[in-house]
Amino acid sequence: MGLYEHIFLTRQDASTQQVEELASQFQGVIESLGGKVTKTEQWGMKSLSYRLRKNRKAHFTLFNVDAPSPALQELERQERLNENVLRYLTVLVPEHEDGPSAMMRKADRDRERDREERGGFRDRERGGFRDRERGEQRREREREGRARADDNTAGEE
Secondary structure, eight states: OEEEEEEEEEETTSOHHHHHHHHHHHHHHHHHTTOEEEEEEEEEEEEEEEEETTEEEEEEEEEEEEEOHHHHHHHHHHHHHOTTEEEEEEEEOSSOOSSSOHHHHHHHHHHHHHHHHHTSOGGGGGTTHHHHHHHHHHHHHHHHHHHHHHHHHHHHO
16 A cells, blocks of 8 residues: 545635535545545645636645555545545655644744734834834924925015
């Protein structure tokens, strides 16, 4: 039996519960043909690089599979028939990765970064303190402009 990583994308209008039901259905297909799914990860809804069947987003699901080739062929056949599955990809790997996948580690890093940023200046994404300095400089220019206008009106009297 080979070791595989299998990822499938589900339509954006499918609920999380429907995606989980699909995952358990596909897991049942693999197990009925003598294989086993060692890890399942729901990566959630992510934006796609380009539209697939009028969908801009999709639910991503990863399986680490230890199964014979005919089990994966049947899984892919079932996914082709299912209208909720947009794409799938199966890759033969030498060994399965221990712990969370790279996508899950990235999500953890993103959450930590967001927590750190909340403590600082809120407009950091837009240039941070530089924006505030520009605003102060603009106000100073406006004050100078008013002062000049006042001097010009005072000279006319």
